Amino acid sequence: MTYREAMRAAIREALNRDERVFLMGEDVGRYGGCYAVSLGLLEEFGPERIRDTPMSESAFVGAGIGAALGGMRPIVEIMTVNFSFLALDQIVNNAATLLYMSGGQFSVPLVIRMTTGAGRQLAAQHSHSLEGWYTHIPGLRILAPATLEDARGMLWPALCDPDPVLIFENGILYNMEGELSDNPSGVDITSAAIRRAGEDVTVIAYGGSVRAALAAADTLAGDGISAEVIDLRSLRPLDDEAIFASVGRTHRAVVVDEGWRSGSLSAEVSARITEHAFYDLDAPVARVCSAEVPMPYAKHLEDAALPQAADVAAAVHVLGS
Amino acid sequence: MTYREAMRAAIREALNRDERVFLMGEDVGRYGGCYAVSLGLLEEFGPERIRDTPMSESAFVGAGIGAALGGMRPIVEIMTVNFSFLALDQIVNNAATLLYMSGGQFSVPLVIRMTTGAGRQLAAQHSHSLEGWYTHIPGLRILAPATLEDARGMLWPALCDPDPVLIFENGILYNMEGELSDNPSGVDITSAAIRRAGEDVTVIAYGGSVRAALAAADTLAGDGISAEVIDLRSLRPLDDEAIFASVGRTHRAVVVDEGWRSGSLSAEVSARITEHAFYDLDAPVARVCSAEVPMPYAKHLEDAALPQAADVAAAVHVLGS
């Protein structure tokens, strides 16, 4: 099974489980989803529940909010985070705000899924990693499934959340293969996970960069450095406890983030660790992020712009000295 | 003279100095600007150069980009940062990206001005401080004039910049009074400024929060603590040298930011200080930010949500212990 299929299974389960759930977005139906996530679901559930929209990001995201207010449980797909700019007013000013602004009267049980990340030579307008940006907004829950299990398990609890949840699927993960247990539905969506235990340094990653972190940990093991790899999973709220507990043991931390360095989620994680664990740290928290350039098309340039396993390992070595 | 008038004088100077400059935005002309910044300029320069637009943020910001590509030097006013969401696709995917994506062929000499900040009981949809968000975007220069001199002096060098510049004017500053020198045009837009020298702690602020930082420094002086106050002025790129130099002297830093704490500019400043000056620090970098809530209307709640001088002083006291 692939990550893509795990996501599809999660959508199918939700549609079967609650008739208020429907999927809406550009080309989710007849085309099968721009990354084929929803392939076949139109035939299974029909055009009312697998709903192709015109190219009107603001209107269909806003319609998702309205439908949630009206008692439905919409899953809105925005093809990629790059196009979510066009719906940002609806996400920030409405979805994230209505509950508070109405004094607790109107909650917005909406799930928005979108693809994020680079690595497929799609160049400057299709390669953003802006999930970190969204973590700035109170009222949103932000999830980043990095494993098949999370792709399969995060959607249902996200739908159970009475408030808006954004799920960021890193495009390079869709073809990732793996096994899933038979009874997979529902995972905890509030905590980080230790993907590899270690003692000398904590490498904190999420989404598409977990693989680079794990690869770096392998390399480092060869160098006699035992790296613990944390997958944040929930980007807002952050699971501070898990992060602090690990850093409390290892006394060193590197944050890996596919976002541009300045103002990225990695900055927040770094600042929090320093605030909380300053006197426990043996070295400053390091960050490995994307180069601050609009993503170039050429493969060698794109590779150079993205955080690679070797960059993570190198950052750990610098800390270790 | 007020900050508002200083800004107006800057616009007037630019219009007089270069015929390619024009001002465009909602109600900049007949209404006189939603915060009266451009009051009277329509009469002085006519409707071609003081150009009222329909309520179409995406189109008129995009038109500013196109006009810049076509040889003009537009100043686009977005009434407030809250509405800039609607133009974000144009700002990020076009203005910030065209030069890089075209391999250096097309620069975008555009200035976008917008009001930011809370404190005027405008509630959840009109009180964002999202300048920190914009600092995440490569290709943009982000300025935050906190003084009359900067309100007066930053516009012309911003127009001289061949690349897009965003100027964030905190709404509570418009009525601030002060004196200006006779020959004010042009200030340096790349450096931070020390607004008050001190020895024991560096308080880093910008825009609307500089006043709170200075007030806190006053209080702290009474407690025998000498605080240095840095006004960042340029939020992207950050003047790292000035920050590091100050923290190198004081060994303690507090960052004040009207943005929501998580993922704010303060996180980036904190992370950078830790990365650079970890072994110089006597205490973890502290942050004083807005509460992570959509801004409430009621005055007492809004005051509680915003970073106040007392909060800054309290944060310094915690560090000092």
Next chain:
Amino acid sequence: MTPRARKTAVPDRPIAQPGRAADASPDAPATSPVRPPVTRKAPKDGSAGTAKDHERHLLHQMLRIRHFEERCVELYSASAIRGFLHLGIGEEACAVGLVEALSPEDAVVSTYREHGHALARGISMRSVMAELEGKLEGTCRGRGGSMHIFDAATRFFGGNAIVGGGLPLAVGLALADQLQDRRRVTACIFGDGAVAEGEFHESMNLAALWHLPVLFCCENNLYAMGTALARAQSETDLSLKASSYRVPAWAVDGMDVLAVDAAARHAASAVRDGGGPHFLELRTYRYRAHSMYDPDLYRDKAEIERWRARDPIPALTEALSAAGALGEEERERMEEEVAAEIEDAVAFAEAGTLEDVAELGRFVTSERGPEGTPCLP
């Protein structure tokens, strides 16, 4: 029942062509409004009473709104109300005519200029005034203020202060009704300025494409802040614009509450009966500045006066009097009732409490799932 199947129910062309006779340009206030081809059904559904009872009720509602807002001006001067305050004085016929035509199960999505809609909708004047004064007893605990009135009991979904931002919400509310086979109308109110926003375009298309039960109501008061309609739109006939989405659209004299009432009833029942979205352009005028900050430099005093001459309140008062349906005594009693209600609301608001600062962080997220949230076992 796919959207496509439903779509075939839409007539090929708008069922009524947009009115071109009405001229609501600044220089010539509408005098011969276009009315939809319906006979006026006066009594509110279910209520007994005569047509004149209903008209008196409309007058009463307009008076409540007018005097409430006049009182707001005083309270603003006294700093009891702060922030942005947008008044609909002059536009009461739109609010009353439209909202009175809706049923309780319908939804309203409005703008920051929504006091009138809120009051007409039946939200208590007390809680509206308390909201404006930032009190816990307000509709939104004082967190919203004038621009953000919300009320779940009456399905009043704001109070939206991003121009155009309410339209997609309304589309979504209507989609929920369609998907759940509920015969409800979502009335979506916005100004002429909003028509230039991309969200107008996207929402009109989506509603029409999916044949959703939205009643789009454009309060065309000829200005968006200081920008006259002709400086904002290449096509100033907004009903014509609406009909380019294949949405049936009319222009209505927004200074005549009976005209609005009739048009809104007709349109709302068409929407309710599965006729898809409809669009009403209510041609109106605001007598006061855009907000309390606005120096109102962009309009001619004479223009304002011409529109004042068509004030909907004296017009209906006189019509009722002339028809012998409103005696001087009754009129005075109505005024007194309104004055008393306002005084009571102000007293209520003044006596209201401030939310505890410790509650600042409440409702950023929900405290528990709303009734019926799907939940893991």
Next chain:
Amino acid sequence: MTPRARKTAVPDRPIAQPGRAADASPDAPATSPVRPPVTRKAPKDGSAGTAKDHERHLLHQMLRIRHFEERCVELYSASAIRGFLHLGIGEEACAVGLVEALSPEDAVVSTYREHGHALARGISMRSVMAELEGKLEGTCRGRGGSMHIFDAATRFFGGNAIVGGGLPLAVGLALADQLQDRRRVTACIFGDGAVAEGEFHESMNLAALWHLPVLFCCENNLYAMGTALARAQSETDLSLKASSYRVPAWAVDGMDVLAVDAAARHAASAVRDGGGPHFLELRTYRYRAHSMYDPDLYRDKAEIERWRARDPIPALTEALSAAGALGEEERERMEEEVAAEIEDAVAFAEAGTLEDVAELGRFVTSERGPEGTPCLP
């Protein structure tokens, strides 16, 4: 010369009503296109030569584009081209007819499906191919790839991959021309899918309101990825939609290069002569999938075949042959010329270099102000 003053020059209604006769629905390819009421001016301005020379030139251009793109498919299979690759095979008449009608001083703003526009505009095939292969010798140093071709020399402003995102740029370019009193046209190309975006609405209105010299060209190929026009638009007559902004608009048979050429010349000169924005709907079809990723599940093979039967290239070839204006030998020579140009371009691209990784950070910001940047003394 205020926008208002200019506006009075616009006729009250579109100078031509949108064509309703043409039927470009998937089930019935257009056979009787609506043509604008102009006589065809064949030779390009300034050039000598006969009408037939011009037609042969158009054929040559279409062949260059067709075979270039066919070669791209091979290169994609061979992994020399990566990322998203969108081909305009079937749509060449639109690209050639439109772009050939422009003057060198005009500007073009296009989409991610822009190879044809770029080649027709005169950007060398070598630099386009090098761009697609990510080489430094490409139009954008290999940073843009297929979706982002830019060329300052020919005023080719992308290569924009956010649907609808190019429209405001085009409006701004035209505004710059208006403000600087330059008689230039900005041609803005986009697809039928873009019409649903808010930016379409805002840009059409702004261009019309300010009477800007934009030529809006909608390549209506009936699908936006897998979404058929009728599932995206409540009003599928896109020219009618355009005319609701008071922009003169026509539908044109986009499978007939001569029809496109004539319509584009007519519209471009109207724009150039101060007629304000114009809109052309070019009714066309893409033979291949949306991109190399698209399994093309949403269309009927028979539909594709019906459109292939109207392929613009054989159509013009046959017409020229029948008129005795294209001998078999000449046709072969043309094919050979095209093949040689493509081989040369591929060889150029393959021999191209990769930008030094050390240059990754160049051009995030400008290295120096462009000529004439206002600068402090």
